[in-house]
Amino acid sequence: MSEHIIFENVSKFYGEVLGVNRVNLSLAPGITSLVGPNGSGKTTLMNLVTGLIFPTHGRIQVAGVSPNDPEQMFRRVGYCTQFDSFPRGATGWDFVYNSLRLHGLTHAQAKSLAEEAIARVNLTEAAPRKVAGYSKGMRQRIRLAQAIAHHPTILVLDEPLNGLDPLARAETIALFQALGKEGLHVIISSHILEEVDRISDSVVLMSSGYVVAEGQIRDVRREVKDHPMQILVRCSNPGLLASHVFAQNHVVEGKVNPDGKGILVRTRDADEFYLLLNKIASDGLLNIDAVAPADDDVNSIYQYLIGSDGGTA
Amino acid sequence: MSSSTQATSPRDRLAAAPWQLWLTQTLNVARIELRKNILTRRGFGSYLLAFLPALAVFMHGYVSQHGVCNLDEDTKVLAGIFQLYYLRLAVFFGCMGIFTWLFRGEVVEKSLHYYFLSPVRRELLVIGKFIAGAATSILIFGTGVFLCFFFMYSHMGARGSEFVFRGPGLGQLWSYMLVTVLACLGYGAVFLALSLIFKNPVLPGIFFLGWEGINAVLPSLLQKISITFYLKNLTPVAVAPDGLMALFTVVAEPVRPWVAVIGLLLLAAAVLVFACFRIRYFEISYSTD
Numbered sequence: 152m153s154e155h156i157i158f159e160n161v162s163k164f165y166g167e168v169l170g171v172n173r174v175n176l177s178l179a180p181g182i183t184s185l186v187g188p189n190g191s192g193k194t195t196l197m198n199l200v201t202g203l204i205f206p207t208h209g210r211i212q213v214a215g216v217s218p219n220d221p222e223q224m225f226r227r228v229g230y231c232t233q234f235d236s237f238p239r240g241a242t243g244w245d246f247v248y249n250s251l252r253l254h255g256l257t258h259a260q261a262k263s264l265a266e267e268a269i270a271r272v273n274l275t276e277a278a279p280r281k282v283a284g285y286s287k288g289m290r291q292r293i294r295l296a297q298a299i300a301h302h303p304t305i306l307v308l309d310e311p312l313n314g315l316d317p318l319a320r321a322e323t324i325a326l327f328q329a330l331g332k333e334g335l336h337v338i339i340s341s342h343i344l345e346e347v348d349r350i351s352d353s354v355v356l357m358s359s360g361y362v363v364a365e366g367q368i369r370d371v372r373r374e375v376k377d378h379p380m381q382i383l384v385r386c387s388n389p390g391l392l393a394s395h396v397f398a399q400n401h402v403v404e405g406k407v408n409p410d411g412k413g414i415l416v417r418t419r420d421a422d423e424f425y426l427l428l429n430k431i432a433s434d435g436l437l438n439i440d441a442v443a444p445a446d447d448d449v450n451s452i453y454q455y456l457i458g459s460d461g462g463t464a
Numbered sequence: 465m466s467s468s469t470q471a472t473s474p475r476d477r478l479a480a481a482p483w484q485l486w487l488t489q490t491l492n493v494a495r496i497e498l499r500k501n502i503l504t505r506r507g508f509g510s511y512l513l514a515f516l517p518a519l520a521v522f523m524h525g526y527v528s529q530h531g532v533c534n535l536d537e538d539t540k541v542l543a544g545i546f547q548l549y550y551l552r553l554a555v556f557f558g559c560m561g562i563f564t565w566l567f568r569g570e571v572v573e574k575s576l577h578y579y580f581l582s583p584v585r586r587e588l589l590v591i592g593k594f595i596a597g598a599a600t601s602i603l604i605f606g607t608g609v610f611l612c613f614f615f616m617y618s619h620m621g622a623r624g625s626e627f628v629f630r631g632p633g634l635g636q637l638w639s640y641m642l643v644t645v646l647a648c649l650g651y652g653a654v655f656l657a658l659s660l661i662f663k664n665p666v667l668p669g670i671f672f673l674g675w676e677g678i679n680a681v682l683p684s685l686l687q688k689i690s691i692t693f694y695l696k697n698l699t700p701v702a703v704a705p706d707g708l709m710a711l712f713t714v715v716a717e718p719v720r721p722w723v724a725v726i727g728l729l730l731l732a733a734a735v736l737v738f739a740c741f742r743i744r745y746f747e748i749s750y751s752t753d
Contacts (some may be wrong), residue, residue, distance in 0.1 A: 165749065203577055205746040219744075225583035232581075234750065236574035238496075240504060252492045253582040257486045297578075 152182050154214050154336065155362045156200060156305070162207030163195055169360045170195035174209070176355065176365060178338065182331045184347040185340040186453055187357030193340040194233060196308050196357070199210035200338070214305060214336075226254070229298035233309040235290060237282045243269065244278040244294045267294075271326065287314035295323070305336040314342050324350055348449040358457045372447035378455045379403045379417040381445035382424060387438040389414040389440050395431055399423065415445060465506075467478035489584045493592025494599070499601040501562060509561055510601070513554040514608030517545050521612045533620060535627055542616045543701035546609065546640055549694055555605050555647045556673060562601050563655035566593040567743075574750045587740040592737060594656055601648040609644050613637050630701070641702035646728045648700070650691040653719045653735035660742040680705065684716035691731070694724040 157176040163170035171192040185193040197206045199211055200328055202218030211217070218226045237246060251261035269278050272292040282290060291314050297331060308327075312320050320343075328350050331337055343349045344359045347354075354371060356363040372380065384393055389407045392414055396402045401420035408414065418424045421444075432439050472480075501507060521542075560699035565655045570576035579589050617633060654672065658665040679690045687693045697718050705713045719727070 201581060203580055205745070205747060221580065222585050230581050232577060234574050234577060238570075238575045238578060239500060239573055248469065249492075249496050250578060250582055250587050252496075253489060253579070253584050255488045255492075255583075435705055 153212070154304075155212075156214070156336070156338070157210075157212045158196075158199075159210045161199060161206045161211060161433075163199060163204065163205045166175075168203075171199070171357075171360045174362050176362060176447075178336075178355070179353070179408040180329065180334070180336040181352035182337045182350050183336065184351040184354045184449065185357060186344065186354055186449055187340075187363075188348060188457065191357040192360040194309055195360075196355075197232075197307050197338070197340060199231070201228060201307055223342065225303075226301070227303055228305045228307065228318075229301065229303035230307040231294045231298040231309065231311055233313070234306065235287070235314075237290070240281065240283075241284070242279055242281050243274055243289075243296075244310070246282060247278075247297045247300050251300055253389075254301055261264060264300050264302070268296040268412070271299065272296045273322065274398075288316055288319050291315055292319065292323070299330070303335070306330060306338070308337065308339045310340055310342070312341055312346060320346070344448075344453055351449065354457055355450055363456050364452070368449060368452065369444075369447050371452055372444075375452060375455050378417070378446075378451075379419045380416065380421045380447065382416050382421065383408075383413060383442040383443050383445045384416065384428065384443075385411075385413040385419055385442075387440070392431065393439055395436075396424070396427065399427060411441075466571070477587060479646050486585070486588055490588045493579070493584065493589055494519040494595040497566065497593050497596030499600060502598060502603075506561075507600070510558045510604050513558050514604045515611065517549055517554075518608055518611035519613060521545070526614045528619060528626055529697075535623060536622065538616055539627075539701055540619075540703070543613060543699065543703050546643075547683070547696065547699055547703045550605065550609060550644070551647055551692065552677065554608070555601070555644065556651055556676070558605060559597075559601050559648060559651035559664075560655050560669050563597045563652045564659040564669065566597050566656060566659065567746075568659040568663075571750065576678060577748045580748060586704040586746070590656070590736065590740050590743050594652065594739075595655065597652050598648055598746040599650060605642055605648060606644050609640050610637070613640060636700040642725075643695050643698045646725065647691070647695055649732045650695075650728050653739070654691070656740045657735045657742065660739050660746060680713045682714065684714060687714065687716045688719075692729050693729065694719065697724045699719065701713040713730075 156176070157228070158174045158176040162172045163176045169192075174192075174196065187193050195204070196452060199206055200213060200218060202221060202224065205219075213224055214227060216227070218224060232406050235317070238249075244265065247265040248261050252258075254261075256264070266275075272295050274289060277285065277289060278293075282293060285293065290359055291311065295308070295311060299307070303392060305316065311327075315323055324346055327337060327339065331350065331352075338384060339347060339351070348368070351368065353367050355365040356371070362451055364374065366374075384392060391410065393405045393407065396405055396414075396416055396418075399418075401423050402416060402418045404417040406415045416424065425442075428439065428442060465751065567576065570579070613636075617628050620627070624633075628637070656667065658668050658672070662668050673694070676690055676692045679687055679692045682690075693716065698721055
């Protein structure tokens with residue numbers, strides 16, 4: 152059975168309003184980030200995956216199971232939604248424990264799993280209190296506990312870092328990384344691009360209901376031909392390097408670092424540039440200390456493809 | 465799907481279904497909902513509707529202790545309270561509040577998705593919630609009706625005991641309780657279904673109230689398409705219409721008690737089946753609700 156999450160020509164319209172249109176995706180296990188401005192269709196895509204809404208056209212399969220079959224699907228899937236609401240009068244403990252009892256677990260099984268999940272999000276002391284009295288960050292964490300409590304293999308997280316203070320955010324990101332290492336298939340939507348970038352294996356960029364780009368971040372960056380790649384080279388003699396690189400057609404710009412120990416090159420053909428660097432180094436013309444892409448992160452791709460205003464660039 | 469699966473007959477599939485798991489999940493849904501229905505401030509309205517007449521009957525009994533009370537008269541008063549107040553108002557509005565809130569309330573409070581994100585068949589959610597709503601309404605209104613009956617006859621001393629334990633009293637009490645249970649199931653199923661069809665089930669609920677209210681003046685055939693008609697057939701003491709109402713009332717041919725009971729149960733079951741079908745296509749879009 153395929154472990155992929157597959158969208159086949161999926162469209163969703165709310166009346167005449169477009170949610171997502173003609174989405175074709177195959178998300179492999181690992182951590183995948185959905186990135187896009189507000190209204191781009193990220194939440195619609197997540198709600199479609201989890202069967203909270205149904206596609207107007209197309210078909211979705213989650214690890215071989217249809218979202219129309221909650222009985223099978225939610226044994227394997229956990230979804231931490233963006234809805235900041237809870238069952239009336241529930242304590243943190245009730246919230247997690249009751250959701251586990253709905254799986255058909257016994258009291259002892261549900262108790263053990265609830266304790267484990269609540270401890271994992273550091274809310275053991277607050278668990279007996281009513282959720283209504285929680286801070287936004289605590290509410291976010293108890294939702295996360297509920298989503299991971301039954302040990303899902305696929306975890307869908309809609310803006311999971313919203314409302315978290317820096318410490319809780321760092322802890323939560325560490326938790327996502329740990330879950331990713333445990334082999335979970337994690338799908339995250341977030342506006343906090345720098346943090347998404349740190350943990351994602353692949354990215355899906357969305358704008359106005361369409362998938363603008365998808366794949367591994369470096370591959371996506373390579374596909375963005377309109378914007379030359381920026382590569383930072385730390386070396387002993389940036390002036391000499393500049394004289395070599397400017398002779399190449401694919402190099403459009405070179406900027407010596409203010410500290411005089413490196414050069415930032417913009418090139419239309421990164422592979423050619425790396426070959427050139429290899430040749431320069433092997434000829435012993437200069438000592439190269441470090442080479443690093445400067446704009447193959449989610450933030451840069453977002454800016455290039457979608458733009459800061461949220462419209463497709 | 466494999467060919468062997470396709471070849472499986474419906475009977476085999478039913479036999480292979482995880483009935484024990486489904487039962488556990490349904491009871492867990494009902495348990496969670498019962499706590500919400502009974503132990504919250506929202507239930508206060510239903511308690512008020514159920515117990516106000518009991519308080520009034522208690523006061524009547526207290527006042528009558530020192531005077532002469534008429535057993536026949538009080539039996540008719542109790543029948544009137546039951547038919548005109550409990551059946552037409554209290555149970556009706558109580559069930560409207562309890563059953564429409566089971567799903568629509570969760571949409572308003574944006575918490576329904578937690579149920580939809582659990583590995584529970586949506587049909588089981590409907591059944592579990594219906595069980596919780598039915599248990600709540602039967603408990604509240606059954607207790608209210610029982611207290612009315614108790615206070616009505618307890619102050620009569622030996623005459624009251626004679627009527628209840630050696631006369632028709634106990635049979636009447638059982639009938640009142642049965643009708644209360646059937647009313648809760650019938651109205652409950654209708655309101656649960658309405659809440660899955662309409663974003664604001666109050667308006668169709670008022671139409672439903674009107675339909676049930678004018679039931680007595682409708683042609684005989686139309687009277688049979690109502691819950692009140694069957695419930696009236698099961699009440700132990702008839703309340704004759706008087707005044708202007710008597711002028712317009714159409715006396716329909718009564719149905720046998722077992723037909724009324726089975727008919728109401730079938731109606732509730734049919735509406736529940738519809739609700740189960742409806743919930744399968746229910747989408748969570750709180751912003752548009």
